[in-house]
Amino acid sequence: MSSLSPPAKKLWWKEPIHKSELLWISLVFVWGLVMTFMMPYWHVVGKQNLGTDTYKTTPKAFQAATEAFVEKYEVRKEGPRNYPVVAPPAGGDVYLIARLWDWWPIVELKKGETYRFHLSSLDWQHGFSLQPANINIQVVPNYEHVFNLTPNETGEYSVICNEYCGVGHHLMIGKIHVVD
Amino acid sequence: MATTTFRTCPDTGLKFFNSTENLLKANAVAAVVFLLVGGLHGLLVGMTRWQAVHLLGAEDFYMVLTAHGLNVLIFWIIFFEIAVLYFASSVLLGCRLATPKWAWAGFALMVIGAVMNNVVVLQGNASVMMTSYAPMEAPPLFYLSLILFAVGALIGCFVFFGTLVVAKNDKTYEGSVPLVTFGAITAAIIAVFTIVSGAIILIPTLLWSLGLVGEIDALAYRLIWWAFGHSSQQINVSAHVAVWYAIAAILFGAKPLSEKVSRTAFLMYILFLQIASAHHLLVDPGVSSNFKMFNTSYAMYLAVMASMVHGLTVPGSIEAAQRARGHSAGLFTWLRKAPWGNPTFSGMFISLVGFGFLGGITGVVMGAEQINLLVHNTLYVPGHFHATVVVGTTLAFMALTYWLVPVLFRREIVMKGLAKWQPYLFGLGMSGVSLFLMGAGTLGVPRRHWDIGFAATGGITHDFPAAAYTMLALNGLSVIVAVIGGAAFCVIIVGSLLFGRKLGDQKMSEQWIADPVTDEEYSANGGSAFAIPGTVVLAMVFFVSFALYYFINWKYLAETWGIS
Amino acid sequence: MSDQDQADSGEVPMMQKLLDNPFLLLFLGVASPALLYLVWGLAEIFTIPVR
Numbered sequence: 195m196s197s198l199s200p201p202a203k204k205l206w207w208k209e210p211i212h213k214s215e216l217l218w219i220s221l222v223f224v225w226g227l228v229m230t231f232m233m234p235y236w237h238v239v240g241k242q243n244l245g246t247d248t249y250k251t252t253p254k255a256f257q258a259a260t261e262a263f264v265e266k267y268e269v270r271k272e273g274p275r276n277y278p279v280v281a282p283p284a285g286g287d288v289y290l291i292a293r294l295w296d297w298w299p300i301v302e303l304k305k306g307e308t309y310r311f312h313l314s315s316l317d318w319q320h321g322f323s324l325q326p327a328n329i330n331i332q333v334v335p336n337y338e339h340v341f342n343l344t345p346n347e348t349g350e351y352s353v354i355c356n357e358y359c360g361v362g363h364h365l366m367i368g369k370i371h372v373v374d
Numbered sequence: 375m376a377t378t379t380f381r382t383c384p385d386t387g388l389k390f391f392n393s394t395e396n397l398l399k400a401n402a403v404a405a406v407v408f409l410l411v412g413g414l415h416g417l418l419v420g421m422t423r424w425q426a427v428h429l430l431g432a433e434d435f436y437m438v439l440t441a442h443g444l445n446v447l448i449f450w451i452i453f454f455e456i457a458v459l460y461f462a463s464s465v466l467l468g469c470r471l472a473t474p475k476w477a478w479a480g481f482a483l484m485v486i487g488a489v490m491n492n493v494v495v496l497q498g499n500a501s502v503m504m505t506s507y508a509p510m511e512a513p514p515l516f517y518l519s520l521i522l523f524a525v526g527a528l529i530g531c532f533v534f535f536g537t538l539v540v541a542k543n544d545k546t547y548e549g550s551v552p553l554v555t556f557g558a559i560t561a562a563i564i565a566v567f568t569i570v571s572g573a574i575i576l577i578p579t580l581l582w583s584l585g586l587v588g589e590i591d592a593l594a595y596r597l598i599w600w601a602f603g604h605s606s607q608q609i610n611v612s613a614h615v616a617v618w619y620a621i622a623a624i625l626f627g628a629k630p631l632s633e634k635v636s637r638t639a640f641l642m643y644i645l646f647l648q649i650a651s652a653h654h655l656l657v658d659p660g661v662s663s664n665f666k667m668f669n670t671s672y673a674m675y676l677a678v679m680a681s682m683v684h685g686l687t688v689p690g691s692i693e694a695a696q697r698a699r700g701h702s703a704g705l706f707t708w709l710r711k712a713p714w715g716n717p718t719f720s721g722m723f724i725s726l727v728g729f730g731f732l733g734g735i736t737g738v739v740m741g742a743e744q745i746n747l748l749v750h751n752t753l754y755v756p757g758h759f760h761a762t763v764v765v766g767t768t769l770a771f772m773a774l775t776y777w778l779v780p781v782l783f784r785r786e787i788v789m790k791g792l793a794k795w796q797p798y799l800f801g802l803g804m805s806g807v808s809l810f811l812m813g814a815g816t817l818g819v820p821r822r823h824w825d826i827g828f829a830a831t832g833g834i835t836h837d838f839p840a841a842a843y844t845m846l847a848l849n850g851l852s853v854i855v856a857v858i859g860g861a862a863f864c865v866i867i868v869g870s871l872l873f874g875r876k877l878g879d880q881k882m883s884e885q886w887i888a889d890p891v892t893d894e895e896y897s898a899n900g901g902s903a904f905a906i907p908g909t910v911v912l913a914m915v916f917f918v919s920f921a922l923y924y925f926i927n928w929k930y931l932a933e934t935w936g937i938s
Numbered sequence: 939m940s941d942q943d944q945a946d947s948g949e950v951p952m953m954q955k956l957l958d959n960p961f962l963l964l965f966l967g968v969a970s971p972a973l974l975y976l977v978w979g980l981a982e983i984f985t986i987p988v989r
Contacts, residue, residue: 196623196890197553197630197691198466204549206633207954212904215635215687218913222682225917226675229924233667233743236928241936242744246666248659249989274833308936313659318510319592321751325818325836327934330750332658334592335509338989339659344936352836356751356820358503360510361433364824367834538960550958559960563967570968571976593986597979601971637957644963648971652979661982669975 244331245341253316256338260289260312264299272300273369287312288343290353290368292320292333294360297353297368305372308344321357324370330356345372378470383781384879385886390782393474394464398457398782400481402775405453406867408488409768412445413860420807420853423846425827432824436501439822441492443504447763448523448606449488454771455561455613456481456530461778462558462616463537469546472536480529487523494519503822505603508579508590517580521573528569531562553630553637554623557616560640565609567648571601593660604651610763611681612643614725614770618688621722621770624777625713627888628695631687631904639687642680646673653737656746666743678738685730685916689723690909697903698895705908717793721773724801729766732808733758735920745927747937754815761808764856769801772863779867780882785874793866800859806852814845 195202203209211219237243267286268278278299282288284307291298293316303309313322313333320333327347331339355366381390390398418438421429430438464471471477494500500516538559541547551559575598581587619636622628630636652669655661672678689709696708713719736758740749749755776793780786787793819826819842826842828835896903956962 195629196627196888197619198623199552199890200547200549201553201633202629202893203633205948205950205954206550207951207957208948209632209634211632211635212906214690214904214906214910215631215683218686218910219635219679219683221917222679225921226671226679229678229738229742230671230674232928233671236744237663240744240928240932241938242747242931242934243663244657244744244747244937246659246662248986250986251989255989308938319507319596321820323751323818323820324935325838328748328818329934329937330657330747330752332596332655332750334596334659336591337593337659337986342936342938344938346935354818354820354823354836356823357507358436358505358822361436361501363436363822364432364826364828365831367828367831367836369834535960535964550954556957559963560967563960563964566964567968567971591983593983594980597983598976601976605971638953641957641963644967645970648967649975651971651975655979660986661979665978665982669978673974 241344247340249338249340251314251336251338253335256289256314257291257316260291260298263287263289268299269302279371282309284309286310290322291316292322292355293317295355295362295366297366300369300371302371302373303345305345305348305374308342310340311343312338312340314338318359319357320355320359320366323354323356325352325354327351332357348372348374384881386781387887388465388781389468391464391470393477394460394471395782397460397471397474397477397481398465401453401457401460402778402782403871404481404485404488405450405457405771406864408445408449408453409860410864411492412442412450413857413864415439415442415445417853417857418442420850422824424850425825425843425846427850428825433498433501435824436503436822437495437498440501440503441495444491444495446768447504451610451763451767452523452527452606453484455565455609456484456527458613458617459530459534459558459562460537462555463534463541466552466555467537467541467547469537469541469544472533472540476529477533480526480533483522483526483529487519487521487526490515491519491523505599506579507599508582508592508595511583514580514583517576517583521576521580524569524572524576527565531565531569534558534562550633553633554616554620556637556640557612557619560643561609561612561616563644564605564612564648568602568605568609571598571605575599575602593658596655596658597661600651600654601648604654605648607759607763608643608647608650610767611647612640614729614767615681615684615688617770617774618684618722618726619691621718621773621777622688622692622695623890624887625716625719626692626695627890628691629891631690631694631906635683636687639680639683642676646677647680649673650677650741653741653746656741656743657750663743670741670743675738681734685726685734686909686913688726689912690906693906693909694896694903695891698891698898702899702903705911708908715794717797718773718777721769721776721797721801724797725766725770725773728761728769728801728805728808730916731919732805733761733766735923736812737762738920739924739927742924742927745931748927748931748934749815751821752815753811753819753821756821757808757811757813757815760804760811764804765801765808769797769804772800773797775867777886779870779874780877780886783871783874784877785870786877786882787866788869788874789866792862796859796862796866798859799862800856803852803854803856803859807849807856810845810849810852814842814849817842817845819846
């Protein structure tokens, strides 16, 4: 009688379990509890927990909100595309548009300050990938995702798109500056 | 029903109902064809990712990547799984197949869907990746082809369930179904949920692409699509675990250490494996952290526990059988004396180790809600699933095929020397692919991305570390090794079907299926065979690796920006 | 061997009855993820407030 045939004992449920199996089952069960505990534990003590505040919006409304944000806090233009660099006050809101195929505008943040990001797409799905900080967040059209980011190093960061968005996907790159 | 005839295989004693046999052959051949097509696309993908080679242009790359994913992840795997379902029901239970006509209709739909899909994708207007995330739009025929394929597969599942009823009514077995059949039941149940979810989302999307529905909600699409896209990979897990148990029985005559433990582990799959579709939504807006934590943990990791139990009981049952047959010295004599030159064994064992160490650990670690922030949509993700679906599922299916071809087609395997090395080539090449993609992903390299050098952005660039480019080059080399291994498999199997020495009704000189280990053999030496110390040591090595890697990633996470 | 005797006679335990019933398992295997994942997830998505 092998695994290819019906069990030899008709009432196999009553057969005793071998010690080595029991030991392993107990160990992996406890390990499962540890891993189950880690996620809520990190919500309490960890500093990296992506907020899930979300609002339904429209591309038009989100674009208007972002344009107002740029108008208010623009400090200069920059780069080959002459994009506005926007420096919001510490603790303030940041609006960032994902669209085919760029991120708009360029944002300048202060190290150690917390900003309230508003992220949405004007067309298809995109992927907010902040490098080299390695923070990756899905961007979905018609939904405004609101969460806080606190930069812990100064430097020039790239925002790469890591959700496939058509033939120009690899052209989609933006910038976030972090200054002292 | 005039044609209820059975053939008894002279080598294995298995009874083949004639319709079952023909359907097994048809599904297996279709599977290998799509593996070949998809594998060659994979070669082009790997050669383009290698930045120094950068073989294809952007448009071709995205088209070929779409075709690669669909052919290997869906068509190859599901055709083979339908064959596994029919084998585990009609053949293992020794009964006729329920409604062979429906089974053929299902097969025809699957072939039409798969061919149509390839035609649509290779015309170039449907480069939307396997996920086809709305509101990115593909031509209606793209969605229709997937729906046809899925309906065909669903028919196959119901033929399987019907066959279970036939066997029960005809009393072709006593007591409970074999463990391997139970694993196939698990796969079929997950397949039903998978396909129904696919229908719920793809049918409205088809109507939307035809202009009959106004809008597809992008978040709802993601949620439901992943119930289809991720669960379909859970069909694979259940099916290849069943294949591991089958191969342990075929080569060693092994019985499960405990029917109760192995079946309960499958029950945890049935109840909880599918909710891990939430792995893909961990950095999405809109769904709460409670939803993410509960679902990504497969309900407190009960389904992970199940995989770790199978990971112990499959090699454990082999160890027990080997010890009962006299290989009882030391910790690992049973493993050293295993038939490492037999591709059915080496393929199965590499599948087991690769699935556990490379695919399993990384999957659970990146499935922790917060750790996912580090790797979501990077090359880490394809790195992970090349270990689960390719080293794990595909290699397990290849291993079984070496055994199945002589049984089913009554032809000897050709090029046995090459066959001996094939699982090593494929397994090691693909493990390299997995490792190097994960390495690049850890460095932030995005998936599905044509040019991480950003040459065409007009001067806005990002400098990935040199190590990322090295990883992609090493990935390219590994792809070549793996494709040689995969092509060798296709050549050996097709060659055997066409040119293998005909076996007819003659028994082969080699014993093709091991005699089941008897209770007397197991209980010789005071029943110590079941102590399985070697497997326990291997399991502990696995556990320590898992725990270390898990906590290293939390530490790594703690170093990035604050996010709340 | 009393274990063996026990394993060969008597009432079929409830858990074994469940595991021997593929259609009940099919129901559970579809209902469980449908409720825990699909219904829960859709309920959250459809109650997202409008800005």
